[in-house]
Amino acid sequence: MSGDIETGPRRPTEAGVAARLAEAGISAPVECIPGIVANLIVLQDHVAVLRTFPLDDHSRSALEFRV
């Protein structure tokens, strides 16, 4: 999945992020790369959580009631 956020054991690396920025035509100073990697890892975790949700019309209600 080129250009996709890696999931599972694959984590962003500084070299990988620099390459992806270049491929996307985004110019960013090299000093920013470690910070981008750290934040991308956080986003990667959010994306992994989000991808567990089956988006279809038959998803059961998200809400449960208990007394």
Added chain:
Amino acid sequence: MTALHRDTAAALAAQVRAGALSARAVCESALAHIERLGRDRSGFTHVLRSRALLRAEAIDKIVAAGLDPGPLAGVPFGVADMFDVSGQVTTAGSLIRASGPFAHGDAKAVQLLEAAGAVLVGTQNMDEFGYGFVTVNAHYGTTRNPHDPDRLAGGAAGGSAAAVAAGCVPVSLAFDTNGSLRVPAALCGVIGLKPTYGDLPREGCLPFVHSLDVVGALARDLGDLVLVRAILRQGAPERAELPRGELRFGRMLGWFDRNITDAMRAALAPLWREQVRVGRELQYAELARAAASVIIAAEGANFHRARLEQDAMAFDPATRDRLLAGLLLPADDYLRAQRFRQWIAARSRAQFELSDVLVSPAVPGVAPTVVDPTMMFDGAPVRARSHLGIYTQPISLMGLPALVLPLAHDGLLPLGIQLIAAPGAETTLFAAARHLIAEGLVAVPAVTD
């Protein structure tokens, strides 16, 4: 000088309208207090002294002429520095915008409050572009918590909450994207309203995340907040009726019952015991937080891309690296987050068939310290900048209105809860707040100078 500005907005306005107190004296009192506290403790980064005094004098002339300046006559207020103020730069906490452009006019919300007689005295500190929960700003400093200057005020609109808590102004206007005003309201011990998405005018406010941003308000007094909201809505009809009979409170469980500190759990116990009959499990709250984070990263990065590429090093590093990471998010994940948002927003409405108001902590505990801006999350220390909003983020994604209130408790530092209602049911939130105040479960803590 007597602290004339310390009263509620309604009480100040009543005295000014009656000619018993001059708007200029109130304004001078507020300005002196802001100056005395300084930038980090007052929450104000830019004081509009000349404009405020001119405006106050105009109010006094209206009163002297036997006319009525309006329901907020002479009431000083502040705004987070993302509201346009005529002739000023709207910095949104950044240096990128510090040299311009200058705003051509006031934001709509500022216009409406001043048309009701209020006096804008300055703009307030925030996390750069609203991206954070701490108000630790590399350019404009760290806003200190008025209850303990060694602790954070919270963010992103920490200056607005601190200014109200410290008694500089009775009311501030701020914004809430993902908890931006609710988190600092909770940590500073004031009342904060995050309205239904789209309920209050955003014209003239610098956007951060267009699909989530709302304008809201903070105050020490519930009546002031109700009054300010009414003025900002310009008489628009309410979208929901008050429930008949006794209000039904529901306790948020699951995600909203995890990671709570012992102090918060103890302070909540009387509320659960005395007011709440049912517990409600909101499944997928973690997904809602994840979706909100993805949407904010993608939209925020998109909005700031040109500036990031032009001069990335001029950004606050904490904001810059988050935004640059957002530029690398696949469109598929952004769209997935938006589709999930539609799905959960529609289903969240069902919550309110059995409860009128849902209650959860607004933050896990008291404000973290400035020297160690971390908190515990699932057993591990994490950055407060990104995690203080764990309970506010899912509510933003659903587009629900929320009202933050300080719990009455024996501790020295504020602990805040959020009341949540169906879309458009802000009046239900106010009724619930009045009830909890009357029962002694909620109280705004005083700050000593």
